[in-house]
Amino acid sequence: EEEEKKKNAQILAEQQEKDYSKLSEEELLQLAIEASIEDQEISNKELEKEEAELRAAIALSLALAEQEEESARAKSEELLNQSSIKEEVKEEVKEEVKEE
Numbered sequence: 001e002e003e004e005k006k007k008n009a010q011i012l013a014e015q016q017e018k019d020y021s022k023l024s025e026e027e028l029l030q031l032a033i034e035a036s037i038e039d040q041e042i043s044n045k046e047l048e049k050e051e052a053e054l055r056a057a058i059a060l061s062l063a064l065a066e067q068e069e070e071s072a073r074a075k076s077e078e079l080l081n082q083s084s085i086k087e088e089v090k091e092e093v094k095e096e097v098k099e100e
Helices: 003-017 025-099
Strands: none
Touching: 003 025
């Protein structure tokens, strides 16, 4: 869409180029203002697109970090459980040895 607008603006400018000499200073100024506004609108749209891409990248990064944190937490809990099971088994073995 933006590319099409640029092409149309360029075609229009080329057509009007021949007629610029006939335009008054006020009309030339008005054309320059309109062109500047169009350029600013295109620039704003590009900035909005970049901002949306950055927001998406940040959201993805945060989601991945949360996922990694959750995975690390789960692994830590698993290791703690295994460790406590080992301790329980050691205690049971000690008690059995004492009983014998």
